[in-house]
Amino acid sequence: MDFTTKLNAxxxxxxxxxxxxxxxxxxxxxxxxxxxxxxxxxxxxxGKRLRPVLTLSAAALFRPHAPALPAAVAIECVHTYSLVHDDLPCMDNDDLRRGRPTAHRQFDEATALLAGDGLLTHAFLILSTHYGADPLLATALVRELADAAGSARLIGGQMQDLLAEKKTDATAAELDFIHLNKTAAMLEASLVMGGRIGGADDSTLAHLRAAGRHLGLAFQIVDDVLDATADSKTLGKTAGKDARSGKTTYASLHGIDAARRMAKEQTDAALSAFNALPGDTAFLLWLAESMLSRAK
Amino acid sequence: MDFTTKLNAxxxxxxxxxxxxxxxxxxxxxxxxxxxxxxxxxxxxxGKRLRPVLTLSAAALFRPHAPALPAAVAIECVHTYSLVHDDLPCMDNDDLRRGRPTAHRQFDEATALLAGDGLLTHAFLILSTHYGADPLLATALVRELADAAGSARLIGGQMQDLLAEKKTDATAAELDFIHLNKTAAMLEASLVMGGRIGGADDSTLAHLRAAGRHLGLAFQIVDDVLDATADSKTLGKTAGKDARSGKTTYASLHGIDAARRMAKEQTDAALSAFNALPGDTAFLLWLAESMLSRAK
Structure with missing residues (x-):
């Protein structure tokens, strides 16, 4: 099976x-x-379903004793909730996501708010129910997801991102904080939860966590570069939004060329972390490289 | 120690x-x-801290091997999140809660939205961390809380409550659904989580769940009666809101006298369930009765 076929599967x-x-x-x-x-x-x-695919492919490095799909679904529920709340009028106020009306445009604001709440809560119901036969694993998965999605990470990153949008002089350290938490935290959790289901030891979990961290930063830097360089038609969404709003990004702060180099460095660091894992890592390596070279 | 002193403790x-x-x-x-x-x-x-007090007093019926306070805090985090989101402009649009500006008035809408998300997520981090030494218990607590707070119960009840506010002809069955889920679900979970921490057997857990259900309905019916009969000064909030908005309540649907009888019946059913429990239930019985006779 080639990698694209495997991804589609x-x-x-x-x-x-x-x-x-x-x-x-x-x-x-x-x-x-x-x-x-x-x-x-x-x-x-x-959507790309990147997070659940990372969970499934991390678990597939091992011979897992529990299925990885429920955890993958729980992670996608949390990711979706964060998008639904992020799209609300008091946040990014987006009318469209992936060509369809956002939840609050299709229903109304109150329904979208509650649907996000429902998806977040449901993720923890899935983990505690579907891994109930292995409570040690269930507890570890809940802790990993609650930590990644919590106020110190995903939510904290979103809050700081909102605050940074209101000023044009965000620092490199502020930008790193935002993306390490808004983006990288959930990619780390996706890989680590897959590893936990596979029964990975602590040192392997640390490599998975490092890979997620670097992949998250690479992902975000590529996003910034694409927003500054691609056209809207290729992107499938409005290009140049960051520059017009005066938002500080990796591209605006460091310049396009430096940002491209940084994305390459972060991707290389993710590849090194994947290379330190047991099992057949070819798919994960391919996935990391295709995230770097993506055109949208 | 008298009951009021115990409650305050x-x-x-x-x-x-x-x-x-x-x-x-x-x-x-x-x-x-x-x-x-x-x-x-x-x-x-x-606030009254009713839910965490129920958890602590249910656990105190037994000789619990784990502390009940972290679970009590997790439940209060979830309750608080539901109030923060409920107060938002797209929901009840309240400026004041307990005499202080609501979160979105004190901060802003985006911050209140994220703070609610953060509290909900933090509840699951608390449970998975503080009960991590007993993963079977941790998993059961997560499942209980995620179920009670989920889309089939708390969130589902809030959604149906919003929909019911838009019409003046809600049925008795619709009203029961709303309160069984918007109010009773979290009271059930508060008692059952206390029982689980105490090591209660299945039949005891069933009594705790029944008590929470009846207490929740009694609580809501008393609320409706007070809104229709008390003055704003006694209530500490605007009285008569339901009648002015044409909202269907137990009082408007069944009449004040019948609603008072129903509150008494639900309280009696809660007392019977508490009486079927082991241990010293005197405090729980007193608490249930004082909830019925409250003036605000």
């Missing part, structure tokens, strides 16, 4: 599992119909 | 533990300062 598994594990209310009336419609609408918006 | 333990377990960012800059200020502002708003 992982994504297809994730889509099926999302459909199975994100609830659709089918009980007696009166019951919570609309909230579940909004939750499913949001998770079914497609 | 529990509340005081909860306040101290909230201060210890809800993070205050004190790391190096740049770091997530504002998000943690908003989270602490919201949990430190006071």
């Amino acid at each position: 992982f994504v297809s598994e994730v889509e099926t599992a999302l459909d199975q594990l994100v609830p659709a209310y089918a009980g007696t009336q009166p019951g919570p119909v609309r909230i579940h419609e909004a939750m499913r609408y949001s998770v079914q918006a497609g | 529990f509340v005081s333990e909860v306040e101290t533990a909230l201060d210890q377990l809800v993070p205050a960012y004190a790391g190096t800059q740049p770091g997530p300062v504002r998000i943690h200020e908003a989270m602490r502002y919201s949990v430190q708003a006071g």
Whole structure:
């Protein structure tokens, strides 16, 4: 199987599992119909499914004794919740995501708010239910996800990102903080949770965590470079938004060429971390490289 | 110790533990300062602390092998998050809570949204960290809380409550659904989590769950009656809001006298469930009765 086929197979598994594990209310009336419609609408918006694919491919390095799909779905639920809340009028106020109306445009603000809350909460229900037969693993997965998605990391990064948008003089340290937490934290958790399901030892988990960290930074720097250099048609979204809003990015702070070098360095560091892992890492190496060379 | 002194002692333990377990960012800059200020502002708003007190007093029926305070704090974090999001402009649009500006008035909407997200996520970090030495218990607590706070219960109840506010002809079944989930679910979880920490068997857990269910309905019916009969000064908040907005309540649907009888029946059912528990239930019985006879 070539890597693209393998990627598509992982994504297809994730889509099926999302459909199975994100609830659709089918009980007696009166019951919570609309909230579940909004939750499913949001998770079914497609997207790269990068985080769950990282979980599945990290677990596949080992001979896992538990399935990795429920954890992959839990991570995608958390990622989706963060996008739904991020799109709200009081945050980025986006009308479209992946060509479809955002949740608050399709439903309304209150429904989108609650659907995000529902997806976040559901992630922890999935972990505690589907890994209940191995409570040590379940507890470790809950802790990993709650930490990555918590106020010191994902939410803290989003908060600082909002504050940084209001000024044009964010420092390199502020920018690093934002992306290490807003982006890298969940990529770390995706890989580490896959490793935990595989039964990885502490030193292997540390390599997975390092890989996620570098991959997250590389991902974000590439995003900044693309926003500054690509056209909207190629990107599939409005290009040049950062420059017009005066937002500090890796590209504006360090210049395009330096930012490209930094993305390459972070990708190389991720590749080194992957190379230190046991098992067949070829797919993960390919995935990291294709993230660097992506055109959108 | 009389019951009021005991209640105050529990509340005081909860306040101290909230201060210890809800993070205050004190790391190096740049770091997530504002998000943690908003989270602490919201949990430190006071209030009855009913849910954590139920957890502590349920656990105290037994000789628990794990402390109940972290779980009590986790439950209060979830309750607080639900209030913060409920107060937002797209939901109830409240400016004041317990005499202080609501989180989005004190900070801004985006910060309040993220602070709510942070508190919800932090609850699961607390459970998975503080009960990590007993992963079977930790997993059961996470499952109980995620279920009670999830889209089929707390969030589903809030969604249906919002939808019901837009019409004046909500049915008795719709009203029951809303309160069983918006209010009772978290009271059930508070008692059941206390019981689990105490090592309660399945039949005892079922009594605790039934008590929480009846207590939740009684609590909500009393709220509706007070809104229709008390004056704003006694209530400490605007009275008569339901009638003016044409909202369907137990009082409007069944009449004040019938609603009072229903509150009494639900309280009696809660007392019966508490009476079926082992240990010294006197405090829980007193608490249930004082909830029924409260004047605000």
